[in-house]
Amino acid sequence: MKFDLQQQGRTLAIDIQPDNDAQAVALLKQFESCRAGHCTCASAALSNLDDMQVNPQHNGHIRVELTAREGSRIQASDVAKCIVFSAPTEA
Structure with a gap:
């Protein structure tokens, strides 16, 4: 899996290229689940x-946009760790 993070103001944009369809579905x-408030990565x-x-x-990639609360910032390094933690290694 490959991913790229880009900070754009309060928004952290993440482009993920899963290794296969099963990994994409799992991600x-x-x-x-995280959107619903049940993140597995604290x-x-x-x-x-x-x-x-x-x-x-449409190309199998996943785009995630995280927007911080006013006056806050989302740390890309924390998010990168969570993506790696959340991705299944075998699918």
């Missing part, structure tokens, strides 16, 4: 989160 389930970033958008792309 999407993890992100939807991170300080969650306390700063105002909005989370998860958008599967």
